[in-house]
Amino acid sequence: MSGEVVSPGEGEVFDIELEEELLEANRRLAEENRRMLDDLGVKAIDVMGSIGSGKTSLIERLIELHDRRERVAVLCGDLTTTIDMERIKRHGVKVLQINTGKECHLDANLVGKALRRLELKGVETLFIENVGNLICPAEFPLGAHKRVVVVSITEGEYTPLKHPYIFMDADIAVINKIDLAQAMGINPDKVAENVRKVAPDVDVIKTSCKTGEGVRDVAEALGIR
Amino acid sequence: MHEFSVASMIVERVKGEASKHGARKVRRVEIKLGELTLVNPEQLKFNYMVLSQDPILRDSELIIEVIPGEVSCRECGFRGRPTYRDDPALHLAPIFSCPVCESPVEVIKGREIVISRVTLEF
Ligand SMILES: Nc1nc2c(ncn2[C@@H]2O[C@H](COP(=O)(O)OP(=O)(O)O)[C@@H](O)[C@H]2O)c(=O)[nH]1
Ligand SMILES: [Mg+2]
Ligand SMILES: [Zn+2]
Numbered sequence: 001m002s003g004e005v006v007s008p009g010e011g012e013v014f015d016i017e018l019e020e021e022l023l024e025a026n027r028r029l030a031e032e033n034r035r036m037l038d039d040l041g042v043k044a045i046d047v048m049g050s051i052g053s054g055k056t057s058l059i060e061r062l063i064e065l066h067d068r069r070e071r072v073a074v075l076c077g078d079l080t081t082t083i084d085m086e087r088i089k090r091h092g093v094k095v096l097q098i099n100t101g102k103e104c105h106l107d108a109n110l111v112g113k114a115l116r117r118l119e120l121k122g123v124e125t126l127f128i129e130n131v132g133n134l135i136c137p138a139e140f141p142l143g144a145h146k147r148v149v150v151v152s153i154t155e156g157e158y159t160p161l162k163h164p165y166i167f168m169d170a171d172i173a174v175i176n177k178i179d180l181a182q183a184m185g186i187n188p189d190k191v192a193e194n195v196r197k198v199a200p201d202v203d204v205i206k207t208s209c210k211t212g213e214g215v216r217d218v219a220e221a222l223g224i225r
Numbered sequence: 226m227h228e229f230s231v232a233s234m235i236v237e238r239v240k241g242e243a244s245k246h247g248a249r250k251v252r253r254v255e256i257k258l259g260e261l262t263l264v265n266p267e268q269l270k271f272n273y274m275v276l277s278q279d280p281i282l283r284d285s286e287l288i289i290e291v292i293p294g295e296v297s298c299r300e301c302g303f304r305g306r307p308t309y310r311d312d313p314a315l316h317l318a319p320i321f322s323c324p325v326c327e328s329p330v331e332v333i334k335g336r337e338i339v340i341s342r343v344t345l346e347f
Contacts, residue, residue: 001331005233008347009347010347011346011347012346013252013344013345013346013347014246014248014345014347015342015343015344015345016246016342016343016344016345016346017341018238018242018340018341018342018343019339019340020238020339021338021339022231022234022235022238022256022338022339022340023337023338024231025234059238074283103227103229103230104227104229104230105227105230107230135227135263136227136263138263138265139262139336140229164265164319164321166320168332170328196329197321197322197329198321198322198329199329200299200329
């Protein structure tokens with residue numbers, strides 16, 4: 001940041017050199033969020049993916065597996081609706097909605113504000129459902145400990161190749177709706193292969209939030225229970 | 226995709242800089258945009274125009290220098306520009322496999338969005 005203040009006369013023109021990374025502010029806030037979460041002993045999980053891929057369903061399934069629901073909280077990011085929040089509420093966990101309005105992703109600032117509003121004492125696991133979007137959340141880390149991207153069989157085989165960043169930046173890729181694989185004529189292994197092409201270090205787990213298959217593996221990979 | 230939020234971040238940052246120095250107008254804003262960011266320069270310019278209607282920013286020009294991407298291969302050590310998929314539906318869709326050996330690559334450069342300079346009029 002340029003520290004000194006110039007004092008020019010009327011009509012003069014000056015160049016101010018900034019050389020400032022725009023996304024840096026978000027990164028700093030994300031680090032702040034992380035510190036706050038660590039101090040409270042909360043493990044935060046950012047759940048990303050397209051609209052309809054099964055983010056809310058996966059969170060619901062993971063809550064069902066959790067043996068102490070009073071220690072779970074959820075932040076739901078959405079442009080304008082509270083539908084997901086109502087769904088989560090039924091599971092008897094703490095939940096707060098973040099409406100992003102015009103923004104296509106959650107950012108560390110919005111999440112930081114929500115963290116301060118949510119009563120996090122005693123909470124062990126915090127799920128953050130990101131806005132349904134495969135593009136923007138990749139560039140805006142929130143400070144979560146783990147990033148999960150949910151991709152569903154119904155999206156076809158090529159999502160990971162079309163949207164590599166979100167996979168490169170994730171810890172776990174969940175291939176959901178495998179119960180529909182046969183009907184869709186799509187091989188989940190092909191999707192997994194495409195994930196590994198762009199993100200070889202990502203953990204790939206196949207699930208069905210309908211039958212519950214694979215959800216336990218996700219919980220294990222996340223280190224939550 | 227998030228050209229709108231990036232444009233509003235630029236507008237906010239530049240307004241702040243102008244008022245800090247007591248400038249009357251912002252003439253020019255120069256940014257460096259990595260070509261591997263998820264921001265389309267044309268859409269960014271459009272959003273900037275829409276958002277810069279404030280008297281202090283009106284008529285200011287947003288100049289975008291695109292910074293080429295650079296990747297490195299984990300297997301064979303290749304370092305250079307990624308290859309791009311020929312798909313008009315995806316603006317600049319880089320292929321994240323090595324152009325030499327097809328192994329996965331890491332991004333070294335091209336994901337930055339830097340406000341490099343603002344020109345202020347007093
Ligand atoms: N058949 C099937 N449907 C699923 C599965 N997971 C989610 N769904 C359905 O897909 C739709 C979208 O799921 P939702 O969790 O709301 O997706 P979100 O927009 O990513 O939060 C809902 O109707 C879910 O019931 C699955 O594994 N199999
Ligand atoms: Mg949802
Ligand atoms: Zn190589």
